[in-house]
Amino acid sequence: MDQLKRFLDGISPMNDADWRFFKSKLKEVRFEKNSVILQKGRVENYVSFIAKGMVRFYIPGEESDLTFGFLFENEFVTGYDSLLSGLPSEYQIETLTETLLWRISKKDLDEVYKKTVNGNIIGRKMAESMFLIKSKREISLLNQTAEERYLSLFRDRPNLLQQIPLKYIASYIGVTPQALSRIRKRIT
Template sequence: MEEIKKFIATICPMNDSDWDLFSSKLYKEKFKKKSTLIEIGGIEGHMSFLSKGIVRYYIPQEESDLTFGFLFENQFVTAYDSFITQTPSQYEIETLTSSTLWRISFKDLQEVYEKTKSGNIIGRRMAENMFLIKSKREISLLNKTAEERYLDLFLERPKLLKQVPLKYIASYIGVTPQALSRIRKRIT
């Protein structure tokens, strides 16, 4: 739990009483590789902190999934739109490696928001960060070529390219695995 406390302190330090309330609501859960965290149609019941592992966000399709996000250690994981509206998710989240998450339920997080000042600040900053990531990706998809998106990914998140299967990376940048292979050959 120390890793989540350090991470949260970088967003907004919590006083001892706020931390005690927040940490009392957290529980640790371990998942095997390829575990589904939420399915299409499920209602997201948790905000999770990924202390170990990699997860991907995707829309399953018959021929190949549409991957639209990856998260690594020290990031929050949730189907956030489903979580805040408590409506069915339009996508799935799965672990790509064995993963450890610290989780808090929707109900318990609402209590933390109601009873702590720092909880609200952290929640707002986390939501703002998620928006910025989503906005950057959308702009990239609209304004850049697949090769530029791949190079950006390589520069910004080299860990991703070493730990995630290429078929998911291809889907993430919006190309087929074969097109990604051609891009990789051109730039090496």
């Protein structure tokens, strides 16, 4: 939990009373590798901090999944659109490794926003960060070739390429695993 405190203090330091209140709302949740955190068709009710592990966002398909995001340690994970709208999620979130989360319910998070000095600042910064990641991904899909997306991924998030199965990376950049193999051969 100290890891989360340090992370939040880097965004907007919480005084001791606010931290104790926020901390009292958190639950530690552990997931095995390949566990579904958010099932397609279910409403998201939590915001979680990844203390250990990594997750992927994907749309399950009959023949193959469409991966559209990855998150790692020291990042927040949630089906944010479902959390905000109260509508069922159109995608799933799955662990790629054994994962430890610090989780807060939407109801408790709303209470933290109301009763703490800078809970809203932290929430806004988290939302802004998620928006920037999503925006950058959308722009890359519109403006870059698959090879350029792969190279950007390699430059921006090298941990992805070392820890995530290539079939998920291929799906993420919008190509088949065979096309990714050809791209990797060309650039090495």
